[in-house]
Each structure stands twice: as C-alpha cells, then as structure tokens.
Amino acid sequence: MKLTEEQGLKEIEGIVGAAHLLTDAATLAGYSVNMLATGDILPAAVVRPASTEELQQVVKIANTYKTPVWPLSGGQNRGYGMACAAKPGSIIIDLKRMNRILEVNVELAYALVEPGVTFAQLYRYLRDNDIPLWMDVPSGSPEGSCLGNITERGAGYTPLGEKFLFSCGMEVVLANGQVIRTGTGTLPNSQTWQIFKWGYGPSLDGLFTQSNFGIVTKAGFWLMPRPPAYEPLAVIMDEPEAVYKAVEVLRPLKLNMVIPNGACVTHVRKALGLTACWGEGKNILPQVGRRFDYSPETLRELKQTYRLGEWNFAGALYGLPETVQTYRRIVENAFRSALPGCRFLSAEEQAASPYWRAREKAMRGEPLWEFDMSDWEGKAGALWISPVAPVTNDAVGQQIRIAEETYAKYGFHYAAELILGTGRDLHHIIWLLFDRSDAEERSRAEQCEREMYDRYCEVGYLPYRTGLSTGDYLMRKLGPFRDLCHDLKQLFDPNNILSPGKSGIDLANRS
Numbered sequence: 001m002k003l004t005e006e007q008g009l010k011e012i013e014g015i016v017g018a019a020h021l022l023t024d025a026a027t028l029a030g031y032s033v034n035m036l037a038t039g040d041i042l043p044a045a046v047v048r049p050a051s052t053e054e055l056q057q058v059v060k061i062a063n064t065y066k067t068p069v070w071p072l073s074g075g076q077n078r079g080y081g082m083a084c085a086a087k088p089g090s091i092i093i094d095l096k097r098m099n100r101i102l103e104v105n106v107e108l109a110y111a112l113v114e115p116g117v118t119f120a121q122l123y124r125y126l127r128d129n130d131i132p133l134w135m136d137v138p139s140g141s142p143e144g145s146c147l148g149n150i151t152e153r154g155a156g157y158t159p160l161g162e163k164f165l166f167s168c169g170m171e172v173v174l175a176n177g178q179v180i181r182t183g184t185g186t187l188p189n190s191q192t193w194q195i196f197k198w199g200y201g202p203s204l205d206g207l208f209t210q211s212n213f214g215i216v217t218k219a220g221f222w223l224m225p226r227p228p229a230y231e232p233l234a235v236i237m238d239e240p241e242a243v244y245k246a247v248e249v250l251r252p253l254k255l256n257m258v259i260p261n262g263a264c265v266t267h268v269r270k271a272l273g274l275t276a277c278w279g280e281g282k283n284i285l286p287q288v289g290r291r292f293d294y295s296p297e298t299l300r301e302l303k304q305t306y307r308l309g310e311w312n313f314a315g316a317l318y319g320l321p322e323t324v325q326t327y328r329r330i331v332e333n334a335f336r337s338a339l340p341g342c343r344f345l346s347a348e349e350q351a352a353s354p355y356w357r358a359r360e361k362a363m364r365g366e367p368l369w370e371f372d373m374s375d376w377e378g379k380a381g382a383l384w385i386s387p388v389a390p391v392t393n394d395a396v397g398q399q400i401r402i403a404e405e406t407y408a409k410y411g412f413h414y415a416a417e418l419i420l421g422t423g424r425d426l427h428h429i430i431w432l433l434f435d436r437s438d439a440e441e442r443s444r445a446e447q448c449e450r451e452m453y454d455r456y457c458e459v460g461y462l463p464y465r466t467g468l469s470t471g472d473y474l475m476r477k478l479g480p481f482r483d484l485c486h487d488l489k490q491l492f493d494p495n496n497i498l499s500p501g502k503s504g505i506d507l508a509n510r511s
Ligand code: ADP
Pocket: 071, 072, 073, 074, 075, 076, 077, 078, 082, 083, 084, 095, 115, 143, 144, 145, 146, 147, 148, 149, 151, 152, 214, 215, 216, 217, 499, 502
C-alpha cells in the first residue's frame, strides 16, 4: 500500500497536525517546478514537521509504506532545479518550521542552526543583537537555508566561502528514523561539537552532502570576527583576454592569503544580470533581456553607466588598518604590472553602481537577492553550469572556449563568474538563461547543459553540483564511484525512500 493512500497520510497528519499536511492543488503546484522538466513534477503531499522528533516519526511512516520523501530546507535550490523532487508522487518534507538558531557562540565564533534558518534570519539576528561576527552568504536568495547550502556544498564570498569546509558537526535523521550526530557530537555530552570537525573514527559528514543517505536536522558552522578594517576592491578590465592575466595575478595573492575571500572575476554579461536586480539597475532589465542579446552599442553604454569592464574583479581585504593598506598596495602593484589598462574604482565609484554595492555587501556577509533575471516576464528559466578549474590561465582558457563554442551552437550567450576558493581551485559558474514557456528553447537548454557536461568531463573537469534533471546523467560518467554510492544507499536506505534520484543515486535505477 502506498502512503499517498488515505491511511498513511492520516498517520502523518496525526504527527504534525492537519494544518501541516498539505495536499491542495495550489500548495502542490508551488513545489512542482523543475527548471528543465517537461511539465511539472507534482508531489503527492507537503508535510511540515516542527521538530526532529516529528520528522523521525514522519520518516518512519514513509519507510514503513516505502513512499519516497524529499527534504527541502530553505526550499529555493535556485539555479539547480528549484523546490521540487526529482520524481512525481513524492512527499515533500519542508523543514522551514524547524527554524531555530540554537546557538551563536561569540567567543569561539560559530553557530548551530536548524534547517529552516535562512541567511536573512541569521544576518538580522547578528545585527540586531550587535554580535561582532560576520557570516558567509552565497549568491542567490536571502531566503535560502544556511544548512541547505552546506549540504549542497555551496560557495560564498567571504573568507568562509567554502561552506562545507567551514561547517562543523551535523545531526542527521536516517531512513529508519534513527538520529545520529557527526564529528565529536558522537559523544552525547560533547563540549567540542562545533569547534573540532573530525571527531574520532571515520569522518562521516561528507556522506550527508549532495546525497540522499539522511536528512540533516542541525548543522554547525564557523563565523568570522568582524575585522577592524575591511577594504573591498573593485577592478575593471576592458580587454576580453584580461581574465587570463587576472587569474595569473590572483593565484599567488590567493595562495598566500593576501586576498582571503571568495573573490570573483565576473564577465560583463553576468555583472549586468546582477545589476538588473538592484536599485536603479532594475531599469535595465528590458535592455538586458533573458537572452543577453543586446547590441555592442547598448553594451558599451551600459558598461559606462554602471562602471563595468568586460571583466570585473571583486575581492576584499580584512584585518588591521595598517595591514589592509599594505596588502592593498601589493594587490594594486600586481594588477597594474600585468594589466596596465585596468582601473581600481574608488569607494565613491563603487557606491554609485548597483553591481559594486552588492559585491561590497556580499563580501562582508550581507545576503542579497540576485534572481530578477530569471524572473524575466515570469517565465525565464535559469541554470548554473558549474565546472571547477585549476587557477591557471590555460585551464580557464580551455573552459571558456568550451562554454563559448557550446553556447554558440545552441544559441545562448556566455555569462559567467569565476569564484576563487583556496587559490588552487575556482568555481566557473556559467549562467544559462532560457524561456521555460517555450518547449523548443527549454529542450535546447537541456541539450546544451548535457553537452557542456560531456565536453568538460571529457577533458577532466567535474561540475561541483548539478541540477535535478542531470544528476543521473553526470553520475553515470563516474564508474565505480557510482556503484559505491548505490552500495551505501542500500546500507543507509534499503527502501529507497530518501530523495531517490538525488545526485543520480536511486536504487530503482542502479543498473
Ligand atoms: P536552498 O534553500 O539553499 O536553496 P533547498 O532547501 O532548496 O536549498 O535545498 C536544496 C537541496 O538540498 C534539496 O533539493 C535537497 O536535495 C537538499 N537538502 C536540503 N535540505 C536538506 C536536509 N536538511 N538534509 C538533506 N538534504 C537536504
């Protein structure tokens, strides 16, 4: 018997209360939009547990009836599929009601939160309580989940941008309803759960990221002390080849931690896409359009008005006033000797441009909205294709060539941002904008995405994350790793109830 039938749903209703088990058409429609799917993927129900205990009961029932569930934390998943399960008929478990900030430790600079805690909520909490700590934010939506972004291994713009690297300790509900803790949280009275990542024995946290082996109900992560001095750097570069030189300039500055944050080099089309999301920049939405297909004259004019180059570097320095000024001179000299035509914008110039204002905020952890581009006429689709590259001009050149060739073949325009992590790797986040309401264009976008994965994997570049529709496509390229993931799925979730299809892991589809 399937849980969607009356009895199972009645049992769930008994746990969460009638107000939090939703099956009406309007609610289900809100959880059914998958960017690339032909038609919507309708769930059977949406359940909103209030606590780990309620969630445990819900999962136990789903496991008994062998009905798939799909957890969402902030419920955004923008750019990678939206708030939706991979398959129809699942029960969406929306964790938004579990939204307690359980601890912010000022002395040791960390937080412990539940899944429903959003970036905006934590930001307000730190600000309103005058807590001298900064958090990391990714791009996207302030309503995204701090915990959800850790489980997806998102990247952000402060020195704590590698979200999973700076996470510390998880609580997880397994498919049989059991609760476990990772790291030193394995000791019930641990005093070091949020400060020492590794615990004792195998380190399991990674198993619960981009996977479907458990539902994470608590996550710890580190914050940074608010620095005495903060200096955002905005550099505009007008040659199309500037990106290759910039990467070479930035590698040693990043490796030596002169520039410690998730700094980015952004192509003008992406920068204009972001400009269109804020303040006076919103006026340009009709000009920029969902296909970025404006004329060279319009592009020139927009660059001038919004103080943008063909490529744009945003990074930041943090520390004491003296060290920040010394480091600024080092960075300026490095850029100027390699790129004599580049220009450092003054604080006033940055403040006059919505794009640079937004960067300045993101690099000190203020969450920002950046999706008006994908809301274009209410029907645009947006995907991010995100291969990782070494920080070398050869690798970046190879990746940009592949993207430009493939996008030209499918009739799209390249628009991207390179986010530099440790100085060794960068996330090449390539925006694909298309009209969801046009079946032909949507199918072209899907083919384009798959061909990008084919071409990048062929030369050894793996995306750091995929959308809901392409998990299986990518996972099938990974040979024995795919087999091992399915063996683990069998161990953790033999009834295949947790997010089947997530990252291409699905026992029904393992051969
Ligand atoms: P965000 O709010 O950051 O956009 P979502 O809540 O939409 O993120 O989650 C994105 C994806 O991450 C979901 O589709 C799901 O696969 C996974 N996920 C979210 N929350 C959890 C969780 N608590 N435990 C395990 N996986 C999760």
